[in-house]
Amino acid sequence: MTIVDTASATLTGGPSLPQERRLVTAIPGPESRRRMERKTQAVAAGVGTTIPVFAAAAGGGVLVDVDGNSLIDFGSGIAVTGVGNAAPRVVEAVQAQVAQFTHTCFTVAPYDSYVEVAEALNRLTPGDHAKRSALFNSGAEAVENAVKIARHYTGKQAVVAFDHAYHGRTNLTMALTAKNQPYKSGFGPFASEIYRAPLSYPLRDGGLSGAEAARRAILHIEKQVGAENLAAIIIEPIQGEGGFIVPADGFLPALADWAAANGVVFIADEVQTGFARTGAMFASEHFGIVPDLVVTAKGIAGGLPLSAVTGRAEIMDAPQVGGLGGTYGGNPLACVAALATIETYEQEGLVERARQIGRILFEKLGALRDADARVAEVRGFGAMVAIELVHPVTGEPDAALTSRVAAAAHAAGVVLLTCGTYGNVIRFLPPLSMPDHLLVEGLDIVADALASIGTVTA
Structure with a gap:
């Protein structure tokens, strides 16, 4: 299967860009440095950047900066551009829609593309039960709405999230998120009735099986929260910002079974894992679970802002008319982009x-x-996929090494992201449009970066 056209083209983005790593200046180059100075004067300091280059074009597996450097993209805008930047179907759909109308607010004057996205999500998400969907703008907004829906349906208030979780930066989702820096520090107080349970983290939880880790989590929930008070548990099937942690086999099914038996809504946060990213349309499929509610965003619309909550019809239909919505939720440009993106995946x-x-x-x-x-x-x-970096003798997380490897990769022309509660995980999220030669070259550069730093023996 041919994924990209590697023929050269002008810098208009999309898969026609030359699929090559090309460094014509140091990283960052002089023009990017100049624009970073401008950014410092105009943009709030709390809005950081991973790599200090300004983008001019992107497509296939590369990002081209304003200095003419072509970088291998292992970030996909944090798992957003799974179909590649400026994917042809997405570009065509958005161009056609923007000429028709840009906004009516679906809750004022509805339009077909919103309904068509909902139908597609109802078809694609796990399970063959009757479903409904509602569209929003961001992953955090969709998470908040999933919690709202679960609370309304159950008449209960408590919500359980898990160690190492990341669910967003709004007040409620910060409460659900586990990591203090940089996401929570100084921003409290946070939303109430949020509790935390231990995750299955095979590398670091003493060899517990999935079933044993689930029993530990369930006992924690029952003793510290109580099923009678619990509206929902929310979990990423594979954690994202927490370090790409994959729970041991049996952990997620046991939690889902317990939730079903106790009238608790099981919410799968598939914001980072959804839409083909993991080699299934949704990561829940790898674990044989059918969530009550699925939260999606990131890879849904080829780079345009869109998110969704999809779930069992009886749960989704519980809130009163007017209880769900928002001015921009399901914007028509994002909706046609989502339809084109889903078509591209399939x-x-x-x-x-x-x-x-x-x-x-x-x-x-x-x-x-x-x-x-x-x-x-x-x-x-x-x-x-991710690698976790540690001290070779003690096994302790090595965040400093991780930062140095990422910096060396950036300097060599690879966009590389880190994550993890301990800051010691390097994650690989290439666009699915990336050709093999770029993937291999980028991985070799990361390996060389690690080797160049040297091995600490004591």
Whole structure:
């Protein structure tokens, strides 16, 4: 299957960009440095950047900056551009829609594309039960609405999230998020009736099986919260910002079964894992679970802001008319982009492409793990894979090493993201449009960066 056209083209973005790493200046180049100075004077200091280059074009597997450097993109805008930047179907759909109308507010004057996105989500998400969907703007907004819906349906208030979780930056979602820096520090007080349970983290929880980890979590919930008070549990099937943590087999099904038996809504936050990213349309499929509610965003609309809550009809229909919505939720430009994005996933075989990328990632990163004791684990599914870096003797998380590897990769022309509660995880989120040669080259650069730093022995 041909994923990208590697023929050269003008810098208009999309898959026609030359699929090559090309450095014509240091990273960052002089023009990016100039614009970063301007950014410092205009943009709030709390809005940071991972790599200090300004984008001029992107497509396939590359990001081209304003200095003419072409960087290998292992970030996809944090798992957003799964179909690639400026994907042809998305561009065409948005251009056509913007000429028709840009906004009416769906709750004022509805339009077909919103309904069509809801129908697609009802079809694609796990389970064959009757479903409904509601559209919003961001992952955090969708998470908040999922909690609202669960509370309204159950008549209960408490919500349980898990260790290492990330669910957003709004007040309620900060309460659900586990990591203090940079997400929560100084922003409290947070929303009430939020509780936390232990996750299955196979590398760091003493060898517990999935069933044992689930029993530990359920006992914690029952003793500290009580099922009679609990509206919902919310969990990322594979954690994102928390470190791409993959729970042990059996953990998620046990939680889902317990929730069903106790009248608790099981919410799967698939904001980062959804839409082919893991080699399945949704990560829940890898674990054999059918959530009551599924939260989606990021990969849903090819880069345009859109999110959704999809779930069992009786739960989704519980709130009163007017209880759900928002001025921009399900904007028509984002909706047609989502329809084009979903068509691209399905018509271009991108679920299978994610599996192909995963095989390359595990092969290359597995060899790195076998050769270097600082790589404690390679984990993930499909095109959502991470390595956890540790001190080779003590096994303690090594955030400093992780930062140095990322900085070296950036300097060599690779957009690379870190994550993890302890700041010691490097994550790989290439666009599914990335050709193999760029994927391999980028992985070799990361391996060289790690090797160049040297091995600490004491």
